[in-house]
Amino acid sequence: MTADNIVDFSVDMFLIFFDVLSSPILIVMRLVRWVINKFFVNHIKSFIKRIVHWFMDNRVKRLAKEQSILRYYWWLWLLSPIILLVLMLGGALFFGLWEGLNIGFEVFEQEVK
Numbered sequence: 001m002t003a004d005n006i007v008d009f010s011v012d013m014f015l016i017f018f019d020v021l022s023s024p025i026l027i028v029m030r031l032v033r034w035v036i037n038k039f040f041v042n043h044i045k046s047f048i049k050r051i052v053h054w055f056m057d058n059r060v061k062r063l064a065k066e067q068s069i070l071r072y073y074w075w076l077w078l079l080s081p082i083i084l085l086v087l088m089l090g091g092a093l094f095f096g097l098w099e100g101l102n103i104g105f106e107v108f109e110q111e112v113k
Contacts, residue, residue, distance in 0.1 A: 062072040070077065 058072070062069070065072070
């Protein structure tokens with residue numbers, strides 16, 4: 001360990017210590033961001049990878065049967081408008097609940113004051 005490493009380490013520790021003392025919420029926010037990043041990114045990646053591998057595996061089966069994409073995935077073509085509608089309605093429901101909760105919390109805070 002050289003003197004440069006010790007100085008770098010000391011400065012980094014001072015900056016972290018100063019950061020923590022100036023705003024302790026940063027530790028909590030960094031932990032929350034790390035957990036969300038780890039959970040969501042890993043799950044979203046694995047979900048997309050499963051979909052891609054499902055299509056890749058079914059491509060082999062489809063080519064073995066000598067079927068076209070439209071004939072092999074006819075059910076997906078028919079259900080895609082319904083799937084999109086369900087996703088849009090789910091997003092609208094989630095957004096509505098989120099806004100409703102925000103309005104409710106604002107009213108509650110005004111009543112408490």
